Amino acid sequence: xxxxxxxxxxxFDAYAKMQRSQYGLSCAGEWYLLENMLPxxxxxxxxxxxxxxxxxSQYFVDCGANKVIAIDCSKKMIETAKMKHTHPKIxxxxxNLEEYNYPTNTFDMVFSNLVLHYVEDLTAVYRKVYxxxxxxxxxxxxxxxxVFTAGINQDWIYxxxxxxxxxxxxxxxxxxxxxxxxxxCDIQKYHHTLTQxxxxxxxxxxxxxxxxxxxxxxxxLKQPDMIHEMRRxxxxxxxxxxx
Amino acid sequence: xxxxxxxxxxxFDAYAKMQRSQYGLSCAGEWYLLENMLPxxxxxxxxxxxxxxxxxSQYFVDCGANKVIAIDCSKKMIETAKMKHTHPKIxxxxxNLEEYNYPTNTFDMVFSNLVLHYVEDLTAVYRKVYxxxxxxxxxxxxxxxxVFTAGINQDWIYxxxxxxxxxxxxxxxxxxxxxxxxxxCDIQKYHHTLTQxxxxxxxxxxxxxxxxxxxxxxxxLKQPDMIHEMRRxxxxxxxxxxx
Numbered sequence: 001x002x003x004x005x006x007x008x009x010x011x012f013d014a015y016a017k018m019q020r021s022q023y024g025l026s027c028a029g030e031w032y033l034l035e036n037m038l039p040x041x042x043x044x045x046x047x048x049x050x051x052x053x054x055x056x057s058q059y060f061v062d063c064g065a066n067k068v069i070a071i072d073c074s075k076k077m078i079e080t081a082k083m084k085h086t087h088p089k090i091x092x093x094x095x096n097l098e099e100y101n102y103p104t105n106t107f108d109m110v111f112s113n114l115v116l117h118y119v120e121d122l123t124a125v126y127r128k129v130y131x132x133x134x135x136x137x138x139x140x141x142x143x144x145x146x147v148f149t150a151g152i153n154q155d156w157i158y159x160x161x162x163x164x165x166x167x168x169x170x171x172x173x174x175x176x177x178x179x180x181x182x183x184x185c186d187i188q189k190y191h192h193t194l195t196q197x198x199x200x201x202x203x204x205x206x207x208x209x210x211x212x213x214x215x216x217x218x219x220x221l222k223q224p225d226m227i228h229e230m231r232r233x234x235x236x237x238x239x240x241x242x243x
Numbered sequence: 244x245x246x247x248x249x250x251x252x253x254x255f256d257a258y259a260k261m262q263r264s265q266y267g268l269s270c271a272g273e274w275y276l277l278e279n280m281l282p283x284x285x286x287x288x289x290x291x292x293x294x295x296x297x298x299x300s301q302y303f304v305d306c307g308a309n310k311v312i313a314i315d316c317s318k319k320m321i322e323t324a325k326m327k328h329t330h331p332k333i334x335x336x337x338x339n340l341e342e343y344n345y346p347t348n349t350f351d352m353v354f355s356n357l358v359l360h361y362v363e364d365l366t367a368v369y370r371k372v373y374x375x376x377x378x379x380x381x382x383x384x385x386x387x388x389x390v391f392t393a394g395i396n397q398d399w400i401y402x403x404x405x406x407x408x409x410x411x412x413x414x415x416x417x418x419x420x421x422x423x424x425x426x427x428c429d430i431q432k433y434h435h436t437l438t439q440x441x442x443x444x445x446x447x448x449x450x451x452x453x454x455x456x457x458x459x460x461x462x463x464l465k466q467p468d469m470i471h472e473m474r475r476x477x478x479x480x481x482x483x484x485x486x
Binding site for chain 1: 395408411414416437450452
């Protein structure tokens, strides 16, 4: 079962204040890499797993997608998406990504941004995505990096002066629920090893086309404190093709 | 240029005392996973990059390999290999793995165990391996995991009582030389990100067939202190096929 914090009012309000929530894709640190990984979008059928505010779904229809099915388990997220990014070619559904029916052989691309680390059984989702893709269809996702999810409290270790000392991990090979603080709330995520994230895709029949860890580009490094993002990986982008 | 500590007498003597040096593959924690990744060996032409004492080369000829070319940059290692694992089908050469001539379209498998983290330019080696493999040939290697090479001093962080507290990493996205202590000697290795280790293979034309992080099995976990090996990944096994 996946975890949904996004219907919690405090969390949802804090999320609304994030740069990426207010200003969209251009304010998401991963977007400059993720956009480059996308295949031709024109006339394609796309499934957006965990669509949030619908920024990506909107982008896909702007690029000429024929149809986007966008699901999110959070009622509040879907309500916001319907207000902010309504479009005749986007169909929004309140639905847990483990419970969606995944019609066979239907989509040219399945996309998922920063959601799969809330999923306990990653392999089960991989199998469903495989089934719902057309042959040669692409599965493109951004998941929190195992180094990040295995991070102690998913926070830096600070020295006595309150400065960042380093990033510490523990219990790496125990794939399980981890507690952390995010936007001032207690949050749970699922830590998966790299083997589980990548090798299980191969076992399911996918061909790995790109693996890209997200680091800031030159422009982003001009922002205060962004240099720390060079010190440990936070996100992992994967592009896999159905054989 | 890759790094060679193995001709240093102090280091070489300490290495000789390691379980894996004395008793071979069965005492190497990765072997139970690595052996499972090997293709059919019988009648194959194999290149062993960084052969060390020659344990793997010996295993390959025992499995019916037609020919094994085994190279190592350490004169002392090759001398030991020639004493311990001499065989008419194994040809040992003292040679840096960046300087080897890599004959085109020659080998069915290129194998490399715990050597590539001494190599600065991983992609250059990948290209040479690709060229020297026959079509559908396999490249199977074990490299120190990026979490390990990015580890601070490549050692645990200990608390005031001297107990292991956690594993800390830093400067992850800076792919460069790292200093550590190994077997009582000052050692340098090259840290490479996961993106460099995996994605560069894909860029070179390889298909990723298996990615497997090494964790201890049930039997190994009975050994004292082995439980700590569950806390951070040390080795990464990769199997890639030439397209």
